[in-house]
Amino acid sequence: MARRKGVESSIALADAVAMCKVDAISAYPITPQTHIVEHLSEWVNDGELDAEFIPVESEHSAMSAALGTSAVGARTFTATSSQGLALMHEILFIAPAMRLPVVMAVANRSLSGPISIWNDHSDIMAERDIGWIQIFAENGQECFDLTPACFKIAEDKRVILPTILNFDGFIVSHMIEPIEYWEQETFDKFLPEFEPQIRLDVKNPSTMGAVGVPEIYYEARMAQHMALVNSKPVIKEVFAEVSQITGREYKVVESYNMEKAEVALVMMGSLTETAMTAVNNLKAKGIEVGIVRPRLWRPFPTEEFLEVLGDISVIGCVDRAYTFGAASHPVASEVKSVLYTSDKRPQVREYVMGIGGRDVRIEEIEDMFMQLIEVKNTGKDFPIQYIGVRE
Amino acid sequence: MEHLNVFASKLVPGRELFSPGHKACQGCAPALALRYLLKAAGPNTVVANATGCMEIISSAYPDIAWGVPWIHVAFENAAAVASGVESGIKVLQRKGKLAPGKVNVVAIGGDGGTFDIGLQALSGMLERGHDVLYLCYDNEAYMNTGIQRSSGTPMFASTTTSPAGEKVPGQSTGKKDLAAIAAAHNVSYVATANTSYPFDFMAKVDKAFSTSGSKLIHIFAPCPTGWRCQPSDIIKLGRLASQTGLFPLYEYQDGKYTMSEDLPFLKPIEKYLKLQGRYRHLSKEQIEIIQENINQRYEWLQKLSRVSQED
Incomplete structure (x- = not known):
């Protein structure tokens, strides 16, 4: 065609x-x-x-x-x-x-x-x-x-x-x-x-x-x-x-490797393509992680999002913007709000990265996935992680 | 008045496209401007209105005063919205998606919406040459929000943000020259008008629509609420404004300035000022300054008119 x-x-x-x-x-x-x-x-x-x-x-x-x-x-x-x-x-x-x-x-x-x-x-x-x-x-x-x-x-x-x-x-x-x-x-x-x-x-x-x-x-x-x-x-x-x-699948919420994933990252935009490589790298090591990508942001596709999450017990939300002074940044804020009104209560950890053109490295995303696996195994808690920011 | 009715009915359409029953104050001259505008422009007109008195009083849903298609988006963008309306009609007619025929597009804003916050959008529209008439009704302050000064407010006028104080006697600057700004964009037609001279105004609207491209009419429109004058005095005040040379009526077309009426002499300004509460605080010296400014500006306009008629 x-x-x-x-x-x-x-x-x-x-x-x-x-x-x-x-x-x-x-x-x-x-x-x-x-x-x-x-x-x-x-x-x-x-x-x-x-x-x-x-x-x-x-x-x-x-x-x-x-x-x-x-x-x-x-x-x-x-x-x-x-x-x-x-x-x-x-x-x-x-x-x-x-x-x-x-x-x-x-x-x-x-x-x-x-x-x-x-x-x-x-x-x-x-x-x-x-x-x-x-x-x-x-x-x-x-x-x-x-x-x-x-x-x-x-x-x-x-x-x-x-x-x-x-x-x-x-x-x-x-x-x-x-x-x-x-x-x-x-x-x-x-x-x-x-x-x-x-x-x-x-x-x-x-x-x-x-x-x-x-x-x-x-x-x-x-x-x-x-x-x-x-x-x-x-x-x-x-x-x-x-x-x-087109023969290309278009859903309001996309997912990658969610069938097998133990933990998942929620993110939007082109970042998911980098994250897919991280998922593949970890898969090669026998570690199964997944990605959830809302393609539709407004109206927020609540039901489809929850369906894609399945029974996963730990997710990480990746934000590429600040909501200054808020409890969570925009994506995490939305996701937590959706979860609160559902039966599903995976543990949520929050990340910020790729701000103002700051490069995002595959290894950083792999580390985030590994951190989420640690959360799954130990219940470890930590505040919002600002990936790659210099102190 | 009866005679005027009989006389006027032969000159202007009786049909009111700006309906009575709107919410304007008693004696509102801007509302007269809209009424005369639509009598001249007729039913094949689309209006883009800036936020302001005339938008508020005419469109409180569901009580709509407009008998023509009308759009209001925001305060500072009537010229940009009108640019879109004109472009949209043009392309849809060209592509055969809309019936052919002339549609008059008018953007309307007050002095605040035009001189101040809308000046950039107006400049853009004039520069791009959209086939739109921009009508600025000038009541010399932000009346809708409670009589705050604009750059259309005349010198020494007392407003709620340029009050006549012990140190500062009201507005400290003079009125921005809107018509000159429009003319500087090399547009097809610019005119000043006055709600006290409806036939002159309607003739100017006709003339504006007989040219293609951007055009602007700056109409003087007294506001009894903001000027603290009698509603019954607004026609008199409008006439005095032009007869004193305070608001001279003229046109600019093809690089030429033409006085609409070359006054043999200017009436003194004092009577005009005395009818309004916003000038109650003026000293004799301040009135003299106003008079001097009027004389200078009127002379300059006469010169401009003479020079541009020469060749």
Whole structure:
């Protein structure tokens, strides 16, 4: 069905956006996202993609203009990273409230300060609660495959919510990988035309963004919450369709070697690829450990996560961002919250690593697994481990 | 008034696309601006509104005053949202996904939403040349939040954040020149207008929409609540603002400034100031400074107009 080519992940993602035949792109440069919008501007300026490319003067306006194009019924894409995502913060909350299915790629990067262009998850973790569907891709192929999936999920009449596709800045965004492209006809068959339920139309005037007086605000927020919670079955349905098209399995929670694992690490993004090597290395020594990777972060796939955990008795949560001053960092916080309301009570230990582009070594992950095995054997307790930080 | 009704009905559409029953204060001139705007722009119009008085009073769900498609996202981004609306309509019409035909796109913001917090988004929209009319209704302070000073507040005006104190007599700076900022973007049309001159304003809206590209109208719109004046005085105050030269009406198009009315003489400013509580504290010297500033600026505008008409 498909051609495989050696291409940078950002370029593949941009190609996928173009092949989704977007109508509008609002773009502002920020490292390491920039290659995506650069490449899309080439598609538009070469006349190969009929879309409006709006080179806005800030990310705040990028998101604002995206809501404008989406509100008139245009399939809309934008991309950002780090400070750019933070600058959008105010408008990010408004997009799902207005049920505007914009798709945004976020090349995850650390937040200032100190200013850092390198990868971690502090940008998106600061935007956990914005009400968007949030998906984490692991590599360039996932970036390509999940881009049409994001549009299909976002625009589904049962969903109609904006969607973020996260992928690690530089580590994925700038990596040249062999990536299997779908044919254009596969895109066209997979992704129907965007048919908005409500649009700004002079023939049928509507009001978007009215004032929420106390008699209505609470209900509006509840409706928005339910929309996000109820999007999960559609996300699973679309992921299954992508699996069928590509022959690559797409689940809301991925796992590696969990059938045999004695202990497991929970982590997101490209880190899992490094961790898989650690799992294989330990397996060669006769030690069975596993990985749990939520691909879907919002809505959090609680049931699927618990199912993947199985009867495991010890897990370690790996965070790539700080929640300053909190009892736990974001992933651990989420996982512990999920476990508390379930029957399952594995012991949980917490790790932070790969902050601000700090390299993650396979041996470090092997050590973490061995530490978890010690926990299993002895019940050893220890506070949050900050892997690789100099004292 | 009866005569005016009969007379006006022949000049402006009777249909109200900005409905009565909205929640504006008595004597609100910005609400008049919206009413006149839609009479001129007509039903084929989409509005992107910044947060502010006019957004709040017109859109408390489910009591919506707008008879045209309307979107509000936030405070500082009406120009960016309007940029998106215009681009979206353009591409969907081009691709045959939306019925062809002219759609007027208007962004609306107050002086705070335009002069201050929205200036960057406005500059972006003007520079990119979106086919949008930006309407700034200027009531000279953040009225929605309780009369705080903006960079549209005139010198010496007392507001809740530039109070007339023992040491500082109200606002210490003058009004930012919004029309000049827009003109500096080399846009297709810029005009100043005044809610006390509705026909002039509506003609300017027509003219703005007869050009393609970005355009801006800066409309003077008195606020009885913030100016501490009688609601019944707002039309008089608006007229005085232009007759004194405080808020001169002019247009900028194709590099040329044209005075909408070249006044043979300027009425003294004192009467205008005396009608408003925000100027109650002014000394004779301060009034003289205001008068001097008005005279200088008006002369400069006259010169600009003369020079640009020469060739």
